[in-house]
Amino acid sequence: MDSNRFQVAIVGGGLAGLTLAIQMADSGISCILFEKYKYPFHKVCGEYISMESRNFLERLGLDLNEPELPLITRLHVSSPSGIVLKHKLDLGGVGISRFTLDHRLSEIATRKGVVVMDDCKVYDIRFVDDHFIVDSSKGSFTSEICVGSWGKKSNLDTKLRRPFTKEKKGKNYVGIKYHVCADLPADTIELHNFKDGYCGISRIENNRYCLCYLTDSDNLKKFNGDIKKMEEAILMKNPFLKKYFSESTFLFEEPLAVSQIRIGYKNAVENHILMVGDTAGNIAPLSGNGMSMAMRSSYMLSGFLKSYFSHQLTREELEKEYATFWVSTFRTRVKFSAFLQVLLKNKALTNITISVLKRFSFIRDRVVQSTHGKPF
Numbered sequence: 001m002d003s004n005r006f007q008v009a010i011v012g013g014g015l016a017g018l019t020l021a022i023q024m025a026d027s028g029i030s031c032i033l034f035e036k037y038k039y040p041f042h043k044v045c046g047e048y049i050s051m052e053s054r055n056f057l058e059r060l061g062l063d064l065n066e067p068e069l070p071l072i073t074r075l076h077v078s079s080p081s082g083i084v085l086k087h088k089l090d091l092g093g094v095g096i097s098r099f100t101l102d103h104r105l106s107e108i109a110t111r112k113g114v115v116v117m118d119d120c121k122v123y124d125i126r127f128v129d130d131h132f133i134v135d136s137s138k139g140s141f142t143s144e145i146c147v148g149s150w151g152k153k154s155n156l157d158t159k160l161r162r163p164f165t166k167e168k169k170g171k172n173y174v175g176i177k178y179h180v181c182a183d184l185p186a187d188t189i190e191l192h193n194f195k196d197g198y199c200g201i202s203r204i205e206n207n208r209y210c211l212c213y214l215t216d217s218d219n220l221k222k223f224n225g226d227i228k229k230m231e232e233a234i235l236m237k238n239p240f241l242k243k244y245f246s247e248s249t250f251l252f253e254e255p256l257a258v259s260q261i262r263i264g265y266k267n268a269v270e271n272h273i274l275m276v277g278d279t280a281g282n283i284a285p286l287s288g289n290g291m292s293m294a295m296r297s298s299y300m301l302s303g304f305l306k307s308y309f310s311h312q313l314t315r316e317e318l319e320k321e322y323a324t325f326w327v328s329t330f331r332t333r334v335k336f337s338a339f340l341q342v343l344l345k346n347k348a349l350t351n352i353t354i355s356v357l358k359r360f361s362f363i364r365d366r367v368v369q370s371t372h373g374k375p376f
């Protein structure tokens, strides 16, 4: 057998890519996965993983029931001026760092027979004579199917001339993350709003907390890219953030940052490449659920791919059915999260929204439910 030829090539080893690779291996489908960084590595993410994907991860071989991992069942939200809303999360979530989560999944994938090419950047993907050629820093590989799981932003979006890269309208956001030691409840995720952004803080493994925020990139431009100055001048106007930024012990030497994040719907199939997770559409992080969405899309795509490899679907049918599934399952969630993102950008509107939600628990329930899916 040609060692550079696979049934499926997966480009991007985050949650969507890794969970799909494991499912392919479980079904006896040969699979290669490319990840540009070397596992384990840190990633900008709030690290609150909704319970909707716990059963799925357990089926893949990852146990989230370890006592070390905090169960998160409560949500506290504050407005820029400090009005606080408290809500019980019915489904809830688990706190685990991406450093640990992605690494453990990459180990499961390798154990099950996936060729995990980490520290390997993909430069181009070409569809020639009904198969794909993936050009990477470790050579060229051939596959029958190619899956795009390179996340919110990648060199490949421009290389493949994806339509959204040419759009002038729409906002760009910046995401910043730290791990901190703080004195906070383990069962609560806190979301604190500030002008043009919000910051989440919740517990992960080893008694640490993930402190992660998203802000309009204009905020950072105003301070010539100086993150510390922006935090002091803007984030710390919120009394909770002022306390956490001044009293916590920060464990990274430098903040982890990602820029040019865009929220919204992209295309689930382009140039015959099937897109999963953030590559197909970015949900606003305040919905706290992008990771589960990424895994749900990989779960569904795995079903379509099994039908394709057992000759129940042609390539054309596979692409059409997957694209239709994506729109019907996620479009409303992505649109609703984009709406929430705009609403919470405005200081006055945020104060009003939080005051209204504070009074009416049934609206609160609906808002939280619309950002979470059912277990799968």
Ligand SMILES: Cc1cc2nc3c(=O)[nH]c(=O)nc-3n(C[C@H](O)[C@H](O)[C@H](O)COP(=O)(O)OP(=O)(O)OC[C@H]3O[C@@H](n4cnc5c(N)ncnc54)[C@H](O)[C@@H]3O)c2cc1C
Binding pocket: 011, 012, 013, 014, 015, 016, 017, 034, 035, 036, 037, 044, 045, 046, 047, 048, 049, 050, 120, 121, 122, 123, 149, 150, 151, 152, 153, 154, 155, 156, 175, 176, 212, 213, 214, 261, 276, 277, 278, 279, 283, 285, 288, 289, 290, 291, 292, 294
């Ligand atoms: C500030 C912020 C906070 C968030 N907080 C939460 C949260 O608390 N809970 C939650 O559920 N979701 C959260 N999210 C969303 C969540 O992080 C994403 O939805 C999720 O990571 C998507 O998974 P993915 O597999 O699609 O992409 P990713 O996890 O981003 O994985 C993509 C991978 O592709 C790799 N890659 C890119 N280009 C190439 C290339 N050319 N060659 C090889 N590899 C490549 C990247 O290195 C990366 O590892 C947050 C997002 C942000 C921005």
